[in-house]
Amino acid sequence: MKILVIRFSSIGDIVLTTPVLRLLKKKFGNGVEIHYLTKKSYAPVLKVNPYISKIHSFEKNLNEVKQELKTAHFDHIVDLHKNVRSQTVINWLKTPALRFNKLNWEKWLLVNFKIDKLPNKHIVDRYIETLAPFDIQNDNEGLDYFIPQEEKVDVERELGIQPNQYVAFVIGAAHQTKKYPKEKIPYICEMLGEKTAMLIDALNFKNPLKIVLIGGKEDQEDALYIYNKTQNTINTCGKYSVNQSASIIEQAKVVITNDTGMMHIAAAFQKPVISIWGNTVPKFGMYPYEPKHPENVVIIENNHLNCRPCSKIGFSKCPKKHFKCMQWENERLIIEDTLRFLQK
Incomplete structure (x- = not known):
């Protein structure tokens, strides 16, 4: 099985998706390849994440990776960005997709009218809820971050x-x-x-x-x-x-x-x-x-x-x-x- 996870930016948002990667790997083990689509400038954040089989990255235009993605033949897409660009990828690949609910309307209400309709729930928990069709639940192990050996600093x-x-x-x-x-x-x-x-x-x-x-x-x-x-x-x-x-x-x-x-x-x-x-x-x-x-x-x-x-x-x-x-x-x-x- 091949799963494509999408989050284009930024550093913090990508780090917040790391429990999803771990949980997918825990669920499906060696039977799954997890691929990640992001902007090239943020790829180093995931460079040595052991749960990722391959990172697909682009500079400015998604067309840079269109053919690469189409030839990968994914079984599922987990869209944690949910914007026009990520929808474009889903349309290209014609693959079943699980899409994160960004709660933009609720955020708009809070910003513009100070009306709070947002759930008392961390975005990580909401990311994981996207995986419900896979019968995956939070392991409460928190976030992951892996540093390449050559970039570790001797302080x-x-x-x-x-x-x-x-x-x-x-x-x-x-x-x-x-x-x-x-x-x-x-x-x-x-x-x-x-x-x-x-x-x-x-x-x-x-x-x-x-x-x-x-x-x-x-x-x-x-x-x-x-x-x-x-x-x-x-x-x-x-x-x-x-x-x-x-x-x-x-x-x-x-x-x-x-x-x-x-x-x-x-x-x-x-x-x-x-x-x-x-x-x-x-x-x-x-x-x-x-x-x-x-x-x-x-x-x-x-x-x-x-x-x-x-x-x-x-x-x-x-x-x-x-x-x-x-x-x-x-x-x-x-x-x-x-x-x-x-x-x-």
Whole structure:
């Protein structure tokens, strides 16, 4: 049997589909080939996933893989993207398809009228519900993330820090309204440095706490701002691949993060995650997924604004021009929760 799973983007959304791959393999064993269709820029996220037999990827146009897909002769399609493009693939292949319910109408109601008709259910659980015709149920093992051996980072050699003795701070996000303001981050880093200096023996750390800044090339300017205003940060933004950044996150003691792909990678490693939310809301069902250790997840959000959520994705700037969803976040809570996790 051959099954094609479709999710074109992005990093976090693809990571959230990984339980589906594992469950399909568990159900059908060696009798199934699982193929995955995604954009080429996101293929590294799945590069060494052991449940995938083959990744089909394209740069811009689906026609790049049309013939490749048609000659594969799939028995089933699991469409976890459900848009015009994925419907095009289904039409091409004329193969039975299970399609994920995106709940776009319910999200639209919440964004535009603050009417909440969304289920209290994580998107992973809804992805898995798509597999109901296969009689597949959630194994509650959480997310998967596999790092190629050649992209694993020796943090002691490359960054001068000990594994499990530093905090990773993911400063980037796909949209500006999902980014914690760079001006507020130095205070958090400095306070964590001061507080942990008094606890270094109790923490059993070899050296004073370091905060590793995680992000892409687009975050380099913000990272430099933070680095220049702190004494205890290490700037890795734009210097490492997605998988290398994932490796740094895997070895962190605690992860502070915006609502972004690296947040879900941290959850895949079952890390303590302090998740900071701006214009989007956890109610969309895409908060850190750690069913085995829900106590690892802390949500930091401002629930006292009638303009939030203003988008299901994000904006380049706050539509109201005040950005109170992030500006009014309580730094003290972030610091206290980080210290609590560090002392565990």
